[in-house]
Amino acid sequence: MLPVNRMKPQSRASSSWSPSGVDLADSRRKPHFLWRTIFTALLIIGCILVLKHSSGHRVTTAFSQHEHGVTHVLVTGGAGYIGSHAALRLLEDKYRVTIVDNLSRGNIGAVKVLQDLFPEPGRLQFILADLGDAKAVNKIFSENAFDAVMHFAAVAYVGESTLEPLRYYHNITSNTLVVLEAMAAHRVNKLIYSSTCATYGEPEKMPITEETPQHPINPYGRAKKMAEDMIIDYSKKPGMAVMILRYFNVIGSDPEGRLGEAPRPELREHGRISGACFDAALGIIPGLKVRGSDYETADKTCVRDYIDVTDLVDAHVKALHHAKSGNVGIYNVGTGKGRSVKEFVEACKKATRAEIKVEYLSRRAGDYAMVYSDPSKIKKDLNWSAKYTDVEQSLATAWRWQKSHPNGYRL
Ligand SMILES: NC(=O)c1ccc[n+]([C@@H]2O[C@H](COP(=O)([O-])OP(=O)(O)OC[C@H]3O[C@@H](n4cnc5c(N)ncnc54)[C@H](O)[C@@H]3O)[C@@H](O)[C@H]2O)c1
Numbered sequence: 001m002l003p004v005n006r007m008k009p010q011s012r013a014s015s016s017w018s019p020s021g022v023d024l025a026d027s028r029r030k031p032h033f034l035w036r037t038i039f040t041a042l043l044i045i046g047c048i049l050v051l052k053h054s055s056g057h058r059v060t061t062a063f064s065q066h067e068h069g070v071t072h073v074l075v076t077g078g079a080g081y082i083g084s085h086a087a088l089r090l091l092e093d094k095y096r097v098t099i100v101d102n103l104s105r106g107n108i109g110a111v112k113v114l115q116d117l118f119p120e121p122g123r124l125q126f127i128l129a130d131l132g133d134a135k136a137v138n139k140i141f142s143e144n145a146f147d148a149v150m151h152f153a154a155v156a157y158v159g160e161s162t163l164e165p166l167r168y169y170h171n172i173t174s175n176t177l178v179v180l181e182a183m184a185a186h187r188v189n190k191l192i193y194s195s196t197c198a199t200y201g202e203p204e205k206m207p208i209t210e211e212t213p214q215h216p217i218n219p220y221g222r223a224k225k226m227a228e229d230m231i232i233d234y235s236k237k238p239g240m241a242v243m244i245l246r247y248f249n250v251i252g253s254d255p256e257g258r259l260g261e262a263p264r265p266e267l268r269e270h271g272r273i274s275g276a277c278f279d280a281a282l283g284i285i286p287g288l289k290v291r292g293s294d295y296e297t298a299d300k301t302c303v304r305d306y307i308d309v310t311d312l313v314d315a316h317v318k319a320l321h322h323a324k325s326g327n328v329g330i331y332n333v334g335t336g337k338g339r340s341v342k343e344f345v346e347a348c349k350k351a352t353r354a355e356i357k358v359e360y361l362s363r364r365a366g367d368y369a370m371v372y373s374d375p376s377k378i379k380k381d382l383n384w385s386a387k388y389t390d391v392e393q394s395l396a397t398a399w400r401w402q403k404s405h406p407n408g409y410r411l
Pocket of ligand 1: 076077078079080081082083100101102103104105106107129130131132151152153154155156171175194195196197247248249250251
């Protein structure tokens with residue numbers, strides 16, 4: 001028997017069949033098939049894109065969108081001493097704040113204080129990240145809508161920088177490059193940069209103005225100067241608004257006692273004079289070691305310009321207000337008055353009412369004799385001047401916090 005063709009007869013209108021098995025209408029069907037294939041492929045690509053998008057956890061939050069009338073500031077190093085005080089002031093002034101810190105030197109306790117003070121959604125978020133991790137930084141910028149950056153994060157001890165220079169160039173200079181690249185990629189145009197009088201080195205003439213030539217004499221100052229140079233070069237990009245603030249020696253703490261200065265115990269050796277003074281008053285260390293008593297100053301000890309942290313953060317807020325597109329503002333932030341280490345120690349003894357033993361040692365590498373600012377430019381341009389100029393008073397405020405927090409932010 002011949003095999004029966006069981007194929008269903010097809011309507012002539014739709015197709016024809018030939019004994020050779022070749023569909024004569026195939027050539028006419030091909031365009032439909034092609035379009036169907038393209039359509040399916042596009043559908044699959046679309047699904048993949050949607051899946052990818054949703055698996056990237058791109059959640060919309062107050063931080064991820066610009067909001068009219070709200071300025072969202074990225075505060076790098078906001079778990080640190082100055083950064084936390086700046087974040088507090090910004091939050092009080094109704095800014096939206098994102099703190100990025102790797103907690104290498106800062107305190108999560110300071111962030112907790114801020115979170116407790118500003119628990120409302122959309123006010124403050126903390127992101128644990130290292131600015132040396134360009135991928136992480138880029139992700140932070142892609143997920144958040146920043147209007148401005150205050151870049152505080154840095155390692156910041158002159159003595160340590162002479163022992164570990166590469167760490168300083170990496171942490172200060174190359175991390176600033178990472179921040180600038182992320183700002184460029186995500187079109188964030190406003191930057192307030194934490195610089196330092198250490199970029200001037202040991203100038204011949206006092207007081208130091210912004211025109212004083214910068215010849216830093218230690219890796220810390222050089223790393224900051226390089227970061228400044230990069231920022232200034234990059235600021236020529238249209239739309240950039242940059243303020244570089246060169247702080248002198250920062251002391252004090254929040255007058256309401258909410259925040260303080262709490263460096264890691266292991267950093268005490270490299271620490272700043274106010275920390276050492278409090279440690280001596282608390283009996284944590286046997287006394288104060290003053291490095292250098294043969295400088296060419298009135299009482300032979302170093303002279304510094306001590307600026308209260310409350311004044312300093314006020315300068316940042318004013319700098320943020322006055323930052324203009326196409327402009328780089330460079331300002332000294334100091335009181336304009338120099339105080340010797342001896343004077344400082346006396347103020348510390350009075351503020352703490354403690355008997356503090358003082359031992360005079362040889363000079364510390366990388367230190368300079370006399371540094372104080374001429375703050376007239378910042379007064380003229382930003383209408384800022386220091387208000388908390390009584391060192392003893394600033395130390396007394398900081399001492400109150402120290403006494404009530406003998407373990408820093410640790411409970
Ligand atoms: N304290 C002063 O007297 C003084 C003077 C002049 C300039 N400055 C500058 O002010 C800024 C703040 O100084 P501070 O005294 O508050 O120091 P700090 O050590 O208290 O704070 C610095 C913060 O930056 C964070 N940080 C460091 N490296 C980081 C990284 N790679 N990624 C993320 N976070 C990182 C630390 O964890 C810390 O919380 C620094 O840039 C410093 O150079 C300070």
